[in-house]
Amino acid sequence: MVMNNKKEREIYLAGGCFWGMQAFYDQLDGVLSSVVGYANGNTNDPSYEEVCTQTTGFAETLKVVYDDEMIRLEKLLDYFFMVVDPCSLNKQGEDTGDQYRSGIYYTDFSDRQTVMDYIDGIRVNYDRPIVTEVKVLDNFYPAEEYHQKYLEKNPQGYCHIDLNLLK
Numbered sequence: 001m002v003m004n005n006k007k008e009r010e011i012y013l014a015g016g017c018f019w020g021m022q023a024f025y026d027q028l029d030g031v032l033s034s035v036v037g038y039a040n041g042n043t044n045d046p047s048y049e050e051v052c053t054q055t056t057g058f059a060e061t062l063k064v065v066y067d068d069e070m071i072r073l074e075k076l077l078d079y080f081f082m083v084v085d086p087c088s089l090n091k092q093g094e095d096t097g098d099q100y101r102s103g104i105y106y107t108d109f110s111d112r113q114t115v116m117d118y119i120d121g122i123r124v125n126y127d128r129p130i131v132t133e134v135k136v137l138d139n140f141y142p143a144e145e146y147h148q149k150y151l152e153k154n155p156q157g158y159c160h161i162d163l164n165l166l167k
Helices: 018-025 048-052 073-083 109-125
Strands: 006-015 031-039 059-067 102-106 133-136 140-142
16 A cells, blocks of 8 residues: 555554553654554454453454555564564463464465565574464454553553663
């Protein structure tokens, strides 16, 4: 998609609590916008409380819209694997449950090969299997407004990601 002379693309990243993922990715040059929400579940328009029951199949996910001329998907993946433990099943930081699984969800099928090649290239860096899901995005529902830019509104809020990694 080309808008305003920028090559805008999107990728959906599940990396545990979405508050930290959003605050981390919002620091990157080339990230145009982000929205936290729920991806790849089995109900319609879930609430946070429903997702926390672990019956909906949704993962807390960050929708990242980025300028492909400023930051490439591979660089976004570098940052993803910097802050996510891809060998941890249904757990990131202190958060546990299937809504905290790691996942990379794409809408452009060409991104699948990029992601798979990237993971194949880093596999040697881990002594356990990588369990990060790589799937087409089936559905995405934005989270409630109070979750959007949560750590901007609540700077002392919980975050499993060191937000100073980029400073």
